[in-house]
Amino acid sequence: MALSTKDVTVGQTFEQLLVEDLKRTQLVQYAGASGDYNPLHTDEVFAKEVAGYPTVFAHGMLTMGMTGRVLTDNLGDGRLLSYGGRFTSQVFPGDTLTATATIESIEAGDDGPVAHLTVSTTNQDGVVVFSGQATGRLDP
């Protein structure tokens, strides 16, 4: 699937449930997939007793990666040109995350139209955990 300029309008939003009741096991899966084995994310005893956190917490880039699905699922894969943002709050086991992406503008790029989007992810309490921006190629 790939969006064309005919399919989208400036101001259009996409919303996506990213994860419901995040499990510690997903943090372990992400550690294995990414190679980031920092025990803050997977070792409850280390996170609490050594590092002083209330519990393990998600890798920021897991939150960012899950958030990216609202972009790649809607723009089509291989079309994301740039992506970035700020980690504004920690994500803990049990959290439910929802991402919203908004098309802010569409410009003519060297290789065809480019959509500029903002993206924001909130937890079940309405706290923003990640907010960023992205660009993606559109079909003409």
Add this chain to the structure above:
Amino acid sequence: MALSTKDVTVGQTFEQLLVEDLKRTQLVQYAGASGDYNPLHTDEVFAKEVAGYPTVFAHGMLTMGMTGRVLTDNLGDGRLLSYGGRFTSQVFPGDTLTATATIESIEAGDDGPVAHLTVSTTNQDGVVVFSGQATGRLDP
């Protein structure tokens, strides 16, 4: 581990081997960990015969996530404030990726010193596959 302003200087670089001979299995692991099951990344038949790619390729955010390790491993975890960049070339099974991060500046932030970094990831042929920028908190 957490860097302080005493440990770093502007212009300092960190280099890290991210992955040697990337396996298709890691793409499957990342699909499971992130929930991004687009078959372009895990289904060789779909990627070649339906989508016309030479083979499956890595999720851009897997590359970005692996690249992030050069930041979190060196800045200390929970210290990455923002991170973003451009996906400049695709990453395929068999690739070996190396990331380099450079401290471009250090500024006084509201909550203490903040390092501004650039980051770049290249494959075994010297092709840049991801380039970006990040900010992270330093100890005073």
